Amino acid sequence: MTINRWAIDINRDSLTDARIVEELETDLPEGAVEVAVDLYAMTANNITYAVFGKPMGLFGNDQGYWDFFAERDAPGRLPVWGFATVTRSHHEAVPVGTQLYGFFPMASHAVLLPGHAGPQGFTDASQRRTTLPVIYNQYQRIDALDDYAAADHDYWPVFRPLFLTGWLIADQFEDEAGYGAEQILVASASSKTAIGLAHALVQRDARPQVIGLTSLANITYVESLGLYDRVIAYDAISTLDATVPAALVDMAGNAAVTAAVHNHFGDVLRASVVVGKSHWDSVPDATTLPGPARQGFFAPGRSEKRVADWGAESFRSRIEAAWTSFVSLAPKLVSIDKRKGPEAALEAYLETLAGKADPRIGLLIAP
Template identity: 70%
Template sequence: MRENAMTDQRWAIDIDRDTIADARIVEEPQADLPEGAIEVKLDLYAMTANNVTYAVFGKPLGLFGNDQGYWDFFAEREAPGRLPVWGFATVSRSNHPDVPVGTQYYGYYPMASHALLHPGRVSANGFTDTTPRRATLPIIYNQYQRLDALGDYRAEHHDYWPVFRPLFLTGWLIADQLEDEGDYAAQQILVASASSKTAIGLAHALKQRGSGPQVVGLTSGGNAAYVESLGLYDRVVAYDDIGAMDASVPSAMVDMAGNPKVAAAVHNHFADALKASIVVGKSHWDANDDPGAIAGPPRQMLFAPGRSEKRIAEWGPDGFRQKLEAAWLGFADLAPKLLSIDKRQGAEAALAAYAETVAGKADARTGLVIIP
């Protein structure tokens, strides 16, 4: 077994599966390393509203087509939840002949200082984690990519990768579905929570078409000026002004945060002119889920991993990767102009960042990254 000195303080954050705001730091003793396993030390990960969605959908809700939820990636059923995060990590110990210590990987990790993984299908590009409880989860979550093999990685974008890359992918997949469905015959796409990073990815992808429906950003009054400054939306409308919009325009809504009050306002205002209502996330986890009877179409959930698996099957893994890499490189240089990076270090900072994000207090104009 090989290892290096990157094994300083070990910690993880345990989260109550029923009350996601209840979280605490726990010491994480060094685990034995079974044959074929590796340990990684997290270098940097992002904390976004998307992570709150993971916590909200931590329990089995049918998203994965089985009885698993996001808590099942990094914790056994009887244990407290471990929140999945996107980031970079370096192999600190290895008991696998093809995964050397010191190799850096981009992928899905627990909110912790270290993680234990079981590499399978190891190649020059990376590996797939084969931990038994993860075997039936979407492959996109189980793939770990070598940093030096990423075709669209640029060092100058390093801090923006975990902040934007997974959410850009979701936005890009939403745009793909809209185009695939003929934009549901809508003349305008209403993007709720327009300041969110997934919404920014969607708006950028739609803008690349050059033609199509108008893209309208719906946001809070306090974020309206920032969203307008992005230059990605044809119009920006504050939530309080939804009632002043032309209700006869055929529209489709993409709801990034799952706020039932905003959804009800849009549905009841546009009614039959609303041709589709797509829910992507649920960062407004503490809002009342029952807005009462609402007009318009039924709300449909978009599950990005399912969409990606569909396109990988149709385009092939290389075709999918090439299209995504080209789209990301068209966006990545824009990322630093859209927000600044707020970098924090250590377990206490990680816990505080989680609490801030769960409480909805994170600043949309910054990308929050943690150095464990």
């Protein structure tokens, strides 16, 4: 299919029902800008966005991830992280040619409505986004990012948002004195968010043992990362010492793994933190699990707390320092697979949805 302007529409009620649609150029509203999406990453995290696309109260106001780029009566447009360039502008502070990093739809183009525009970037002020988390609505000018380097360009969409989530999880554990756990079990240890969490944890002076839980097929890869104290396969969870207080961080929402950990540790499990739901078709265990109630982790909420605690500038500088210490490792952690065009974008989405994505690969789409 040779089309210059396209998007991928997804059935909100059936995630496998996705199709490429041609987009026509329309008049640009006053004060708006249009961007051409240059590059974005497709990861398991995007599948979590799709699963939580419909309103579930995640944002405290009965909205979901589909609300960022589509109205309620339209097909879903999946949010992705990446880079874009302004191609048309009706905003004097955001001229044509401005390069941005942020949240975009899985499409070749997007229309944004800059608010509070300045040298660092702007916040999208579209009506449907005004009650959504600020962190998702911020667009940063690439030339204003202190921790950006051209050599790391391809690793930003792959790792930057997921590293931030991992870092924030580690920060919450430190804030909660590790929930009293002496070992942290990280399920889906090969995921990009888990890698960010493990890296953040091992930087801390006093920390519990960090144990990566993964599939048998990914054992060798996860061990090669050098970020976990131990790596074990899911079917070996019963070999862990159930007398040592533990905490579970669940990146993927695999019901069988969750049940295995809860049943093995029981009340010795001090916390069970749910981060993602890339195992979207995993059926939850209908029985009540022993141990603590599961608690969700929402990165924007944690970010807002730390901005309130530390101030925006201190929060930003801490993240920049942490990212700079991590990004040099990125080329050793994944190989980049860059694909081009709408068919490649659709294929990458369906591949990731089906759980076929290789954790050793950083999958990028150049629309």
